[in-house]
Amino acid sequence: MALITCPDCGHSVSDRAPVCVQCGRPLGAVPPTPPHPPQAVSAPAAEAPAPQQADAPVASRAGALPLFPVATRKFIVLSICTFGIYELYWCYQNWKRLKAASGENLSPFWRAFFAPLWGFSLFKRIRAAAVSAGVPVDWSSGALATFYLVLDMTWRLPDPWWLISFGTLIPMISVQQAAQRVNERHVALNTEGRNDNYSTANIATIVIGGLFLILVVIGTFMPE
8 A cells, every 4th residue: 555645635645545534535536646756857967068278379470570671781782782683672572561561452573673663652651660660760751762763863874973873772771770670669570680691692692793793893994
């Protein structure tokens, strides 16, 4: 015999009793009620996903400096020994970095190819970058660009006056030094260094170009 609970009065009575002895409720149709209703067994809670750990700080990639780095001495030597070609390379590298920083649709190659004309824009941008970085600038971008353009056209002069065209690096030195100071302000990115060492290719260029330059100068001043 088992005990059941009366639905009306809640007292326990025999499961064989036709009616509840307390309140008289018929119990024939009431299914036996377990004394202690089984507790619903909840399915084991799904393991909560472990909180994702924040990605470890990725070491910042060595970013390029905002402007092309090169030491002044190296800039002068390579410009002379390459007959000004290194100046065009310097312009090209700076235009590449300015394009990457601004996202502009411009051609660094053609702006370097026509460097004397685009010098006005390039010198102005480098001056603006210097001022923004707190680098003191005491030169006018327009004046230096004009000087650079005029000197570049002197290569058309007859012997020996065409040698004046080597002076194109004179107005560029101030701009190059300002660019170098801007790079020095970006300490976090300054992984490229000052670029003041000479690579094997640089040395070969200096030797070959220097010898050729000497021959050209001798031929220019040698009487016919």
